[in-house]
Amino acid sequence: MLTRFAPSPTGDLHLGHGYSAVLAHDAARAAGGQYLIRFDDIDGSRSREEYVGASLADLAWLGLGWDSEPVRQSARLGDYAAALDMLRARNLVYPCFCTRADIAASLSAPHGPSGAVYPGTCRTLSKTEQQRRMAAEPHCWRLDMARAVTHVGALTWEEQGEGPRPADPLAHGDIVLARKDAPASYHLASTLDDAAMGVTHVTRGADLIAATDVHRLLQALLDLPTPLYRHHALVCGCDGKRLAKRDAAASLAALRGTGVDGRALAADLLAGRLPTGYSLQMP
Ligand code: GLU
Secondary structure, eight states, X not given: OEEEEOOOSSSOOBHHHHHHHHHHHHHHHHTTOEEEEEEOOOOTTTOOHHHHHHHHHHHHHTTOOOSSSOEEGGGOHHHHHHHHHHHHHTTOEEEEOOOHHHHHHOTTOOEETTEEOOOOGGGGOOHHHHHHHHHHSOOEEEEOHHXXXXXXXXXXXXXXXXXXXXXXXXXXXXXXXXXXXXXSOHHHHHHHHHHHXXXXXXXXXXXXXXXXXXXXXXXXXXXXXXXXXXXXOEEEOTTSOBOOTTOGGGBHHHHHHTTOOHHHHHHHHHTTOOOTTOEEEOO
């Protein structure tokens, strides 16, 4: 068994991250497996080096040890580009020049499991038109979802303790695989990394269940193994809303600052016992 914890270094880790990190760590240790850390740091405008160090300090404070040098997505850009090339060669992706405003203004854009579904405006541009605009305009790369789904057929993934769940990638529409400002999207980078790292069990918050529809599809398209998934409940504050990085009082650093014992907190989290004012909820 190999599990991972994959924070984005865009802010301080909070209790919700702590819960996720502890569950993945415990699963690996209980099985005599390995536990790895990955920093999802391809968002150059938001990722900050100070949060990498701070996150590792938080994990050490919780008593979690990791098994090899943390992986950085920013060091794996070549792999993302190669996968995109493969999809391009199979005509499964297309350049998209639309701005957020263009998409928001499109009345036909319905809502999918992960936000507005792209109305497909750029899908039908001719190759000549694509080339002409690519030379002059910023663009992202989108997956032609209908074509992709036709290629791979019906898919399921295994949710731990529950059995197979049907994946519904079509509902997401033509998702972005490489952004205008980053060489890969979360979906592409995360799927490739989990495979490259040899992750057998993905433990993450239930807010990412819908993303698994897309990850399962990418695994099928790129011939990658499919890990087992465990989407756990989210830590919520007293307002019943899940924690965000701006909830400073719930940050692990703040708790450490008030003298909380990290290892005792990790044991409590593992047992589903949250500090007063916090609760675990399925979205
Ligand atoms: N980096 C993602 C986040 O912090 C988690 C990715 C994942 O576990 O797949 O939300």
